[in-house]
Amino acid sequence: MDSGPYFEDFEVGRTYTGPERTLSPADVAAFAELSGDRHPVHTRDEQPLVHGPLGIACFFGWLYETGLGAHVEAALDTRWRYLAPLHPGDRVSYEMTITRARRTSARVNGVIGRHVLVRDQRGVLVQEGETAALVTARDADGDDAQRVGRAFPGAAWARALGERLAASPAFTTQTSTWDGTIGLRFGEDVVQFRIYRGRVLDCGTRTPDGPTFVLGAPDITWVRLLTGPVNDFTKRTMRGEFTVSGSAYEYLRLTSALVALVDEARALAKEAA
Amino acid sequence: MRAHDLRVAGSRAFVLEEGAGTPVLCLHTAGQNGVQWRDVQPELAALGYRVVVPDLPGHGRSEPAPRGPVRDLGDYAAWCEELIDALGMERPFVVGCSIGGAIALQLAVRRGDRLAGVVAMAAHGGTDRDPMLTVRGLERELVDAAAPSRADRTYHGTLAVVGANVQPERAELIARMHRREDPEVTTSDLIGWVTHDVRSGLPGVRCPVHLVAGCDDLWLDPADVRHAAGLIPDARCTFLEGVGHYPMEELPGFAATLHGWLTDLARRSR
Numbered sequence: 117m118d119s120g121p122y123f124e125d126f127e128v129g130r131t132y133t134g135p136e137r138t139l140s141p142a143d144v145a146a147f148a149e150l151s152g153d154r155h156p157v158h159t160r161d162e163q164p165l166v167h168g169p170l171g172i173a174c175f176f177g178w179l180y181e182t183g184l185g186a187h188v189e190a191a192l193d194t195r196w197r198y199l200a201p202l203h204p205g206d207r208v209s210y211e212m213t214i215t216r217a218r219r220t221s222a223r224v225n226g227v228i229g230r231h232v233l234v235r236d237q238r239g240v241l242v243q244e245g246e247t248a249a250l251v252t253a254r255d256a257d258g259d260d261a262q263r264v265g266r267a268f269p270g271a272a273w274a275r276a277l278g279e280r281l282a283a284s285p286a287f288t289t290q291t292s293t294w295d296g297t298i299g300l301r302f303g304e305d306v307v308q309f310r311i312y313r314g315r316v317l318d319c320g321t322r323t324p325d326g327p328t329f330v331l332g333a334p335d336i337t338w339v340r341l342l343t344g345p346v347n348d349f350t351k352r353t354m355r356g357e358f359t360v361s362g363s364a365y366e367y368l369r370l371t372s373a374l375v376a377l378v379d380e381a382r383a384l385a386k387e388a389a
Numbered sequence: 390m391r392a393h394d395l396r397v398a399g400s401r402a403f404v405l406e407e408g409a410g411t412p413v414l415c416l417h418t419a420g421q422n423g424v425q426w427r428d429v430q431p432e433l434a435a436l437g438y439r440v441v442v443p444d445l446p447g448h449g450r451s452e453p454a455p456r457g458p459v460r461d462l463g464d465y466a467a468w469c470e471e472l473i474d475a476l477g478m479e480r481p482f483v484v485g486c487s488i489g490g491a492i493a494l495q496l497a498v499r500r501g502d503r504l505a506g507v508v509a510m511a512a513h514g515g516t517d518r519d520p521m522l523t524v525r526g527l528e529r530e531l532v533d534a535a536a537p538s539r540a541d542r543t544y545h546g547t548l549a550v551v552g553a554n555v556q557p558e559r560a561e562l563i564a565r566m567h568r569r570e571d572p573e574v575t576t577s578d579l580i581g582w583v584t585h586d587v588r589s590g591l592p593g594v595r596c597p598v599h600l601v602a603g604c605d606d607l608w609l610d611p612a613d614v615r616h617a618a619g620l621i622p623d624a625r626c627t628f629l630e631g632v633g634h635y636p637m638e639e640l641p642g643f644a645a646t647l648h649g650w651l652t653d654l655a656r657r658s659r
Contacts, residue, residue: 348549350545350546350548350549351549351607354521354546354549354550354607355607365535365537366537368536368537368538368542369537369538370538371538371541371542371545372538372541372544372545375545
């Protein structure tokens with residue numbers, strides 16, 4: 117198969133949609149037989165429920181049908197939440213956003229992070245999940261430097277952002293009396309920026325004393341923040357989309373510095389677009 | 390324009406008055422002051438109103454309330470009643486935003502029969518169904534040493550709730566003005582917001598009421614506003630596209646819009 121996207125074609129922030137798919141009573145019955153999950157909630161006559169995992173299975177079917185999975189070598193993980201019930205006859209649609217793209221050390225392929233929203237025919241969000249895959253690269257010698265701006269939360273991205281922060285008057289002024297380490301958590305992965313009086317001393321996954329505080333969110337939240345139309349960081353914090361661990365005092369103290377950091381990370385992501 | 394320096398509820402109050410005609414009392418938001426109405430006041434006065442804009446106690450140029458920062462919006466409502474009587478405002482309209490809107494609704498409950506009508510913006514008379522604020526969190530915020538970068542947070546927090554239609558320079562001005570607060574007073578105001586609830590009195594309101602909310606107002610759940618509108622007899626309810634938490638500061642020509650709402654209220658007033 118030569119058609120379909122390779123590793124390099126999946127730009128972080130890009131969203132894919134496609135046609136609806138009906139989950140028919142026959143589909144649900146067949147899934148019950150195949151999986152062995154013939155629990156009465158799926159097989160009763162009154163208001164049976166579609167198996168949640170059928171929503172996942174059909175996502176992979178959707179990937180195949182749309183050709184988006186053409187160069188997938190392996191699925192790596194799947195985390196999924198069932199938010200609202202589906203009933204036989206409902207129609208689901210998938211919206212997939214690329215949240216990560218990291219070339220492997222072998223260079224012939226890369227890991228792509230994908231966030232998935234599943235809606236029913238009324239537009240209700242019924243399932244949400246993340247799933248990563250290993251995808252073949254078009255060119256093992258390809259230049260990844262141009263994509264570093266969206267390669268968060270990798271080490272190269274952290275270094276590139278650290279350079280921008282050091283050159284940002286807004287950031288260096290707001291941290292000019294500060295001594296500490298900012299941690300940013302993407303899903304489960306934390307990157308750290310060691311700051312001393314406005315200077316960025318170090319950036320990466322480890323610092324000797326660890327982070328003063330960690331600002332965290334799921335990958336999709338960071339993607340929307342860093343590749344969306346405006347810097348709406350404050351709105352997102354007000355809506356509770358971010359969590360903070362460590363020193364809440366120092367986090368609040370850096371309110372303006374973090375707005376400046378997001379400005380720089382957004383500018384960096386724009387360079388990679 | 391005329392400035393009043395008078396005693397209300399035991400402390401000196403600063404009030405700006407402009408125009409002659411139907412009296413209108415305009416109430417500001419938490420921690421802010423009458424300056425939020427500086428564009429609206431002369432324009433509304435020119436449309437035939439006596440526009441009275443107080444700084445609530447502890448805000449702007451008004452002295453603090455005798456017992457310190459106010460945590461009960463009912464105290465502000467009682468203060469407004471005394472002010473209305475002291476200035477001889479006969480059957481006034483009351484227009485307020487956020488805690489000002491909540492105070493306006495309290496006045497509707499307390500003395501609706503003596504009001505021409507109420508425009509309550511960014512308010513719904515009770516506890517938020519999905520609260521973004523808690524008394525505990527606000528109590529913590531009152532300990533100044535535990536509340537760093539307050540001015541920056543007010544600045545960015547204001548920018549976050551200004552509507553999408555507001556020009557960047559205007560949004561910047563609004564946010565810069567809002568930084569000039571006393572955090573103790575603002576936080577106490579917000580405790581008043583979190584704890585106030587006059588919804589049980591809304592079905593008995595005896596003046597026409599118009600509830601107004603901006604579609605971009607993160608502080609407000611539209612369902613709360615619709616619910617309150619359902620409780621008040623014959624209430625109007627308007628959602629403004631591209632507007633956030635501060636319609637009177639955000640909307641150019643707000644006075645003309647308000648004039649339309651007041652004209653409608655007057656038509657329905659007993």
